Amino acid sequence: MLDFNQLYTVFGGGLLQLAQPLPIIHLLTDSRKLSQPAGTLFFAIRGRYNDGHKYLHQLYLQGVRQFVVEQGDAAELRQRYPEANLLQVPDSLAALQQLAAWHRSRFQIPVVGITGSNGKTIVKEWLAQLLSPDELTVKSPRSYNSQLGVPLSVWQMDQNHTFAIFEAGISQPGEMEKLQRVIQPTLGIFTNIGSAHDEGFASHQQKVAEKLQLFKGVDLLFYCADHTLVHEAVQAEGIKSFTWSRTQAADVTISGTSTVGHKTIIVFKWQGRKERLAIPFTDEASVENALHCVAFLLYRNLPLSEIQDRLDRLHPVAMRLEMKEAINSCYLIDDTYNNDLAGLAIALDLLMNQPQRGRHTVILSDLLESGLPEEKLYRQVAELVQARGVERLIAIGEKVSRYSSLFSVPTEFYTSTADFLAQFQPAQFRNELILVKGARVFEFEKIVQAFQQKVHGTVLEVNLDALVHNLNYYRSKLAPDVRLMVMVKAFAYGSGSFEVANLLQFHRVDYLAVAYADEGVMLRENGITLPIMVMNPSPDSFAKLRQYTLEPEIYSAEQLEAFVSSLEKGAPSKIHLKLDTGMHRLGFTAEDFDALFILLQQHPQVQVVSAFSHLAGADEAVHNDFSQQQISQFRGMAAEVEARLGYSVIKHILNSAGIVRFPEHQLDMVRLGIGIYGVEATGTAQEALRPVSTLKTTVSQVKQIKQGETVGYSRKGMAASDTTIATIAIGYADGYDRRFSNGVGHVLIHGQRCPLIGNVCMDMCMVDVTGLPVKAGDEAIVFGPRLTLVELAKSIGTIPYELLTNVSSRVKRIFYAE
Ligand SMILES: *Cc1c(COP(=O)(O)O)cnc(C)c1O
Numbered sequence: 001m002l003d004f005n006q007l008y009t010v011f012g013g014g015l016l017q018l019a020q021p022l023p024i025i026h027l028l029t030d031s032r033k034l035s036q037p038a039g040t041l042f043f044a045i046r047g048r049y050n051d052g053h054k055y056l057h058q059l060y061l062q063g064v065r066q067f068v069v070e071q072g073d074a075a076e077l078r079q080r081y082p083e084a085n086l087l088q089v090p091d092s093l094a095a096l097q098q099l100a101a102w103h104r105s106r107f108q109i110p111v112v113g114i115t116g117s118n119g120k121t122i123v124k125e126w127l128a129q130l131l132s133p134d135e136l137t138v139k140s141p142r143s144y145n146s147q148l149g150v151p152l153s154v155w156q157m158d159q160n161h162t163f164a165i166f167e168a169g170i171s172q173p174g175e176m177e178k179l180q181r182v183i184q185p186t187l188g189i190f191t192n193i194g195s196a197h198d199e200g201f202a203s204h205q206q207k208v209a210e211k212l213q214l215f216k217g218v219d220l221l222f223y224c225a226d227h228t229l230v231h232e233a234v235q236a237e238g239i240k241s242f243t244w245s246r247t248q249a250a251d252v253t254i255s256g257t258s259t260v261g262h263k264t265i266i267v268f269k270w271q272g273r274k275e276r277l278a279i280p281f282t283d284e285a286s287v288e289n290a291l292h293c294v295a296f297l298l299y300r301n302l303p304l305s306e307i308q309d310r311l312d313r314l315h316p317v318a319m320r321l322e323m324k325e326a327i328n329s330c331y332l333i334d335d336t337y338n339n340d341l342a343g344l345a346i347a348l349d350l351l352m353n354q355p356q357r358g359r360h361t362v363i364l365s366d367l368l369e370s371g372l373p374e375e376k377l378y379r380q381v382a383e384l385v386q387a388r389g390v391e392r393l394i395a396i397g398e399k400v401s402r403y404s405s406l407f408s409v410p411t412e413f414y415t416s417t418a419d420f421l422a423q424f425q426p427a428q429f430r431n432e433l434i435l436v437k438g439a440r441v442f443e444f445e446k447i448v449q450a451f452q453q454k455v456h457g458t459v460l461e462v463n464l465d466a467l468v469h470n471l472n473y474y475r476s477k478l479a480p481d482v483r484l485m486v487m488v489k490a491f492a493y494g495s496g497s498f499e500v501a502n503l504l505q506f507h508r509v510d511y512l513a514v515a516y517a518d519e520g521v522m523l524r525e526n527g528i529t530l531p532i533m534v535m536n537p538s539p540d541s542f543a544k545l546r547q548y549t550l551e552p553e554i555y556s557a558e559q560l561e562a563f564v565s566s567l568e569k570g571a572p573s574k575i576h577l578k579l580d581t582g583m584h585r586l587g588f589t590a591e592d593f594d595a596l597f598i599l600l601q602q603h604p605q606v607q608v609v610s611a612f613s614h615l616a617g618a619d620e621a622v623h624n625d626f627s628q629q630q631i632s633q634f635r636g637m638a639a640e641v642e643a644r645l646g647y648s649v650i651k652h653i654l655n656s657a658g659i660v661r662f663p664e665h666q667l668d669m670v671r672l673g674i675g676i677y678g679v680e681a682t683g684t685a686q687e688a689l690r691p692v693s694t695l696k697t698t699v700s701q702v703k704q705i706k707q708g709e710t711v712g713y714s715r716k717g718m719a720a721s722d723t724t725i726a727t728i729a730i731g732y733a734d735g736y737d738r739r740f741s742n743g744v745g746h747v748l749i750h751g752q753r754c755p756l757i758g759n760v761c762m763d764m765c766m767v768d769v770t771g772l773p774v775k776a777g778d779e780a781i782v783f784g785p786r787l788t789l790v791e792l793a794k795s796i797g798t799i800p801y802e803l804l805t806n807v808s809s810r811v812k813r814i815f816y817a818e
Contacts, residue, residue, distance in 0.1 A: 116191025366397030717758025
């Protein structure tokens with residue numbers, strides 16, 4: 001095992017202090033993911049949005065004693081962290097990669113490197129599964145394929161592994177070479193080339209050339225020769241290859257493909273003979289992913305019958321972790337594809353980010369193919385579960401049951417899934433967040449089914465990763481000391497409430513704002529501790545503000561008077577002053593100042609935390625002059641506020657559009673709203689954001705109507721010719737605007753635009769699906785990444801804000817991370 005002493009020999013740097021000899025077992029780059037301080041080496045990495053150096057102190061307090069840093073004065077670091085081993089390097093991320101590369105070079109096993117635009121994770125998971133009877137495979141957890149994820153993946157390699165599969169993903173030139181040095185693949189799979197990350201490259205050729213860097217030293221590269229760009233580049237580079245193709249002679253030449261039920265039959269020539277295999281999928285992407293795996297198994301000379309057996313057991317890979325509503329007010333995170341230590345850690349992080357969902361329960365199967373000795377493995381599992389605050393564990397399997405004594409978290413043990421289900425009593429689960437994580441063979445989908453509640457057909461899916469992406473985009477626009485307030489009024493613009501607030505708290509924003517006191521109370525009751533501003537507090541809510549430490553916006557002297565008279569004499573409290581600079585909604589004008597400051601002088605216990613104003617037209621360039629005028633007026637008024645108060649306050653005026661349009665006026669804080677929910681209000685940087693919400697419903701019935709027949713209320717929909725219509729389960733009571741009636745709106749079914757026919761009803765509407773193979777139960781997308789809020793809002797003359805916040809509360813919200 002490596003110890004800190006030797007690190008120095010691996011990547012040099014300046015050894016600032018060697019306080020004690022310690023082994024290096026865990027590598028940590030995100031302070032929030034600490035689970036076992038002893039044996040942890042923390043790399044302080046400076047990223048685009050955050051800086052690991054900020055968390056050294058906290059980690060030291062939590063018991064971490066080994067650090068790799070870039071910055072800091074040696075003497076000061078030694079003094080602050082007397083018991084720590086400290087190494088200083090020019091680039092912490094590069095050091096992490098070097099350490100992983102060093103670790104990798106200690107193993108002589110086959111290592112498969114996978115890259116390509118799509119399918120990397122699925123090919124990796126399937127190949128590992130297909131090889132599992134013969135090999136003990138170590139692989140990247142989920143989609144850990146970045147500059148940071150790859151070294152952490154490779155670090156998992158251990159003496160017991162016989163095979164390794166790592167994926168590599170890049171977004172700009174120069175990155176793959178670094179990943180190649182870490183992975184050092186002996187075999188390669190190039191899945192395909194598409195448009196992902198196009199923006200980082202001059203051309204597809206350049207992207208292919210860059211990706212090929214991964215395969216510099218491989219013995220053999222697997223790919224589909226029908227991807228011409230890939231094929232030509234591989235040939236030009238002279239990389240030894242193993243190909244499959246539908247159009248030309250290849251190692252595996254496919255001569256026919258047909259669909260039979262849920263399977264795709266592939267006829268192909270292999271070693272001079274005509275053979276066939278059935279792939280248990282029919283969609284194109286899955287068939288391509290499976291064919292890469294088939295090529296690999298053929299190269300390994302597995303008998304055809306054996307390949308078929310193993311293919312039959314493949315299942316779709318869930319690419320994201322979903323949080324679903326379940327029985328008895330429980331929520332369920334369904335992660336039933338595979339179960340290994342790294343995947344468990346990732347899933348537990350998601351659990352940890354949702355502290356309000358009641359008790360945290362984990363249902364866990366045996367961990368298969370970890371490569372670790374069993375006792376060591378289950379000891380690590382027990383530590384991880386404990387460190388992540390799991391309150392109840394249900395362990396299923398003979399192996400984990402054998403190590404019951406290692407678990408300190410309250411645990412029930414069952415020998416099999418059937419054993420658990422036989423004793424399952426729904427009433428024993430209430431108000432819990434339950435992570436269901438099991439290896440494929442345990443068929444935990446049966447457990448998921450037992451917990452699941454049937455949801456009414458319409459759901460709003462909220463992508464938590466997209467929220468974080470958007471948050472980071474706006475953060476990257478902010479000068480270093482500018483604070484960030486995020487608006488979570490109106491159920492976080494319809495996207496949930498404490499779920500979103502949770503995430504913002506986890507990602508350390510400075511302030512939240514809501515419209516009404518009740519919204520703030522709900523956040524507090526769900527454990528949100530960030531400061532919260534309430535923009536429209538009514539006098540009857542003042543007591544609640546105090547009780548829940550919520551900070552009111554004050555916009556008039558009368559309101560301030562009512563507020564202070566509600567306070568106990570002398571009780572301190574914080575307020576925010578709203579100044580009217582031209583919006584003419586709420587706020588003080590300069591004329592109101594005398595009355596305001598007389599009151600404030602009489603009540604020095606009332607502290608003005610901030611002064612702010614709101615732009616009336618930041619989203620439209622035509623109003624730029626007016627916005628500038630508002631800003632300069634605000635600066636003047638805020639200066640007067642500070643002068644009269646005799647202390648300084650946080651000054652803020654920019655909303656989402658303002659952040660993009662007036663970067664020079666960020667002042668002390670900005671107020672981010674619609675942007676974090678994925679709509680860029682100025683319309684100039686929409687592509688920098690990711691859509692957050694998808695509103696989906698299902699088809700209830702499909703029917704044929706004759707030319708001239710009418711559809712729906714008032715007989716507004718008229719069939720111009722014989723027409724197939726689908727009735728979908730969304731209406732204006734769900735928030736689907738009635739202005740979409742009669743061909744104005746459309747939904748996506750099977751990716752095709754289907755126009756509305758007739759009027760939108762209360763709970764349903766009808767769409768024209770003529771010529772499409774639509775059937776009851778199919779999914780219909782009302783808005784989402786491919787049918788944008790911006791476009792839909794425009795079509796009915798409103799704004800995305802209205803469409804988002806109108807989604808009714810009866811529509812279930814489903815939160816997921818990718
Ligand atoms: C809603 C709101 C914001 C956020 O506006 P967006 O356009 O959604 O960014 C900022 N400030 C105030 C006072 C608001 O009411």
